[in-house]
Structures are given as structure tokens and as C-alpha cells.
Amino acid sequence: MLKVENLVVAYGGIEALKGITVEVPDKKIVTLIGANGAGKSTLLRTIIGLVKPVSGTVTYGDVTLTGLNSQQIVKNGLTLVPEGRRVFPNLTVLENLQVGAYMRKDQDGIKKDIEWCYELFPRLQERNWQMAGTLSGGEQQMLALARALMSRPKLMMMDEPSLGLAPLVIKEIFKIIQEINSKGVTVLLVEQNANMALKVADLAYVLETGTIKMQGTGMELLENPVIREAYLGKKKKK
Numbered sequence: 001m002l003k004v005e006n007l008v009v010a011y012g013g014i015e016a017l018k019g020i021t022v023e024v025p026d027k028k029i030v031t032l033i034g035a036n037g038a039g040k041s042t043l044l045r046t047i048i049g050l051v052k053p054v055s056g057t058v059t060y061g062d063v064t065l066t067g068l069n070s071q072q073i074v075k076n077g078l079t080l081v082p083e084g085r086r087v088f089p090n091l092t093v094l095e096n097l098q099v100g101a102y103m104r105k106d107q108d109g110i111k112k113d114i115e116w117c118y119e120l121f122p123r124l125q126e127r128n129w130q131m132a133g134t135l136s137g138g139e140q141q142m143l144a145l146a147r148a149l150m151s152r153p154k155l156m157m158m159d160e161p162s163l164g165l166a167p168l169v170i171k172e173i174f175k176i177i178q179e180i181n182s183k184g185v186t187v188l189l190v191e192q193n194a195n196m197a198l199k200v201a202d203l204a205y206v207l208e209t210g211t212i213k214m215q216g217t218g219m220e221l222l223e224n225p226v227i228r229e230a231y232l233g234k235k236k237k238k
Contacts, residue, residue, distance in 0.1 A: 001025050002047070002078075002155055002188070007056035009039075009046050016042045018210040019056065024155065024203075029177070029187045031197040031218060033231055034207035040190040041083060043207070044157045047188075048080040049073045060155065075103065077154035083163060083190075085140045087147070089133025093124050096132050096143055100150030110150070117146040120176055138169035145176065155186040162193045174200055194231035198222040206231075 002024040009017040017039045024030045032040045045051045047058050049070040058065040065073050088096050097117060101110045118125035121142040127135065132143055141161055148156055161177070162170040174196050181187050191197035198204055201218030206227065214221065221227045 001061070002186070003057075003059045004043070004047065005057050005059075007043070007046065007058065008054040009042055009051055010054050015054075016210055017046070017053075020207070020210070020212050022205055022212070024186060024188050026154075026186050027181070027184055028202040029181050029189060029200050029218075031189045031191060031201035031204040032207055033191060033194045033197055033204065033221075036192075037209075038207040039210045040207055041159050044080055044159050044188070044190055047073075047157065048078060071103070074151055074153075077152075079148045079151050079153040079156055081144050081148045081156065081158045081161065083159040085137070085144045087132040087135075087140050087143050089131065091132055092129050093132060093135070093143055094128045096147050097124075097150050100147035103151065109152075113150055113152065117149055120149075120179060121146050138165050138172070141165060141169075141173060142176070145173075145180070149180065149185075153185060155188065156180065157188045157190075159190045160192060161189070162191060162196065170196060194227070195222075198227075 004020065004022040006019045006021060007017050008015060008019050032043065034040050042051060046053055049068055053066065060076055060078065063076050065076065088099060097114050104110055123139055124142055124146055127139065132140065135143065161173050165173065170193065177187060178200055189197055198218040198221050204216060204218050204221045205212050206214040
């Protein structure tokens with residue numbers, strides 16, 4: 001289990017996270033929803049070691065991640081798919097996947113995982129020699145997810161995977177997220193598309209201005225009138 005306890009993160013003296021506590025049970029999908037600037041991306045970046053907290057701890061199983069660098073954290077089985085996809089535009093699809101496995105030495109395992117990625121994302125196989133920068137937004141997001149899978153993560157964090165994508169592509173991406181989870185990979189998902197995110201979530205947290213305002217199962221929050229009005233654009237019934 002991933003545990004974040006009493007985490008405080010500040011930028012230039014302004015607190016972005018104000019002592020939050022979050023738990024991500026193994027093999028579950030956990031969603032963080034909240035408005036822009038709520039601190040969602042900051043939390044993911046702190047977990048993966050890109051941002052140093054002021055105080056608080058991050059542990060995964062019996063390993064304390066606080067204080068480790070990003071490479072050490074990835075070696076412990078965590079990975080982050082950043083917002084905006086961030087594929088390597090001047091490398092081919094296949095080369096991007098190979099970069100995802102840069103810390104691995106098991107060539108046979110790497111080949112098998114590339115095949116699995118192609119099963120999950122047939123479009124990537126069709127375009128495996130195409131430069132990543134020439135792919136559509138949806139295809140680049142698929143490549144970003146596939147590249148993250150190449151490190152064989154136990155826990156995969158995703159920052160706004162549906163951002164800027166067409167509704168049909170979003171449906172496909174969320175279906176693949178569930179497929180990845182069904183293979184035993186824990187998923188921590190940050191998403192502004194609250195409706196889709198809560199539908200797939202086992203557990204969900206609502207983050208507002210650096211604090212956890214609400215938590216529960218995905219379905220509980222989906223049916224909560226306050227959440228429906230604030231994040232799903234549905235008015236409370238009078």
C-alpha cells in the first residue's frame with residue numbers, strides 16, 4: 001500500500017499541500033479529483049520525488065520514499081505518466097517504448113512487454129516506426145501509458161490522461177486503465193473528468209486548495225449531491 005501522511009509542500013512559502021493524508025491500497029484504482037490549482041499534480045510529483053516536501057512522509061509497503069530520488073522510487077515499482085503526455089517526439093514509437101525499459105536488463109522480458117503493449121494498444125503496433133511527434137493526441141497518450149508500463153510498475157500514477165482528447169478516445173483510454181488494473185497494477189489517477197474517473201475508481205479523494213475535503217468509494221462520491229453540483233455540473237434536486 002502507498003501511504004501519504006501529513007504531507008506539506010510549499011512553493012516560495014505558499015503551501016500547495018497542507019498536511020494531507022492519502023492511502024492507495026494495492027491493486028485498486030484510486031482517483032483524486034479537484035479544480036485546477038488544488039494540488040493534485042503537486043501530490044503526484046512529490047510521491048515520485050520531483051518535489052521535496054516541507055514535512056510529512058510517503059511510504060510504499062515498508063519502504064520510505066521520502067528523501068529518495070526519482071530513479072530510486074521507480075526502482076521500487078512506481079511510475080508517473082505526466083500531464084501533457086511528454087513523449088519523445090523525435091524517437092519512433094518503438095524507441096519510446098524501449099526508453100521506458102531503460103533500467104531493465106532482461107531483453108526477453110522487454111520483448112514480451114512490448115508485445116503486451118501492442119496488444120493493449122494495436123494502433124501503436126501499426127505505427128511502431130512512426131515518429132512519436134507525428135501521432136495524434138490520443139495516440140501520444142496511449143504511447144505515454146505504454147512507455148510507463150515498460151518499467152513493469154506495481155503502482156502507476158497518471159496525471160490528467162484524458163486532457164485535450166476527444167470523447168471516444170477518452171472512453172478508450174479509461175477502458176485501458178481498467179485493463180491495466182485488472183493485471184494487478186495499482187492505479188493512482190488525477191483527473192478533471194470527474195464523471196469518468198469516479199466511475200472506474202474503487203476509492204476517491206476530493207482535493208481543494210491543498211486539503212482533502214471528502215473521500216469515499218467512487219460510487220459514493222458520484223452520487224453525492226455536493227460533488228454532483230461542483231464537479232459534474234448537475235444541480236441539486238430541490
